[in-house]
Amino acid sequence: MTTPPVINDPAIVAEVTAVFEAYERALVDNDVDAMNVLFWDAPETVRYGIAEIQHGGEEIRAWRESCVPVPASRRRHRTVVTTFGRDYATVSTTFTSDATPLVGRQMQSWARLGAHDAPxxxxxxxxxxxxxIDAPDQPDVQAAHGKRG
Structure with a gap:
C-alpha cells in the first residue's frame, strides 16, 4: 500500500512561499532573467496568460522579452500555498492594480525538479x-478596490 503524501508540511510550505515571493519580486521588478530561471525550460511547460498562450520554455522566454511589465501598483490578496509531499505544490493568488478595475487570478504549479542545493x-x-475578471461580490475583493459591500 502506498503512503499518501504529507499535505502542507510546514517546512515545505515555507520553502514554496519563499520561492513564490522571489518570483513575485522578479515579476514586479521585471527581472526577466530571474523569471526565466523560475520557469521550467521544457516543451511540457504551459503558461496561459491574460491575452496569450505559451507552450514550452522557449515560447515563454520569447514572450517575456517583449511583454509589458506588470504595474508597480500590483497588490496580492488571498495567496494560498498547498504542498503535496516534498516536491509538488500549487500557489493561487488574486491581485489588483491601479491599471484596471478587474481582479486578476493567478495559479501556478510548482515542482522540485532540481537538487535541494540548486537555485x-x-x-x-x-x-x-x-x-x-470583474470584481466578484466578495468583501475582501471589494475592500481591495475601496468599495463597500
Missing part, C-alpha cells in the same frame, strides 16, 4: 494560468 531549492513553475 531556489530546485523549485520551478511547471504550469501557470493568469486571468482577469
Amino acid at each position: 531556489f531549492g530546485g523549485w520551478i513553475v511547471v504550469a501557470a494560468h493568469v486571468s482577469l
Whole structure:
C-alpha cells in the first residue's frame, strides 16, 4: 500500500512561499532573467496568460522579452500555498492594480525538479494560468478596490 503524501508540511510550505515571493519580486521588478530561471525550460511547460498562450520554455522566454511589465501598483490578496509531499505544490493568488478595475487570478504549479542545493531549492513553475475578471461580490475583493459591500 502506498503512503499518501504529507499535505502542507510546514517546512515545505515555507520553502514554496519563499520561492513564490522571489518570483513575485522578479515579476514586479521585471527581472526577466530571474523569471526565466523560475520557469521550467521544457516543451511540457504551459503558461496561459491574460491575452496569450505559451507552450514550452522557449515560447515563454520569447514572450517575456517583449511583454509589458506588470504595474508597480500590483497588490496580492488571498495567496494560498498547498504542498503535496516534498516536491509538488500549487500557489493561487488574486491581485489588483491601479491599471484596471478587474481582479486578476493567478495559479501556478510548482515542482522540485532540481537538487535541494540548486537555485531556489530546485523549485520551478511547471504550469501557470493568469486571468482577469470583474470584481466578484466578495468583501475582501471589494475592500481591495475601496468599495463597500
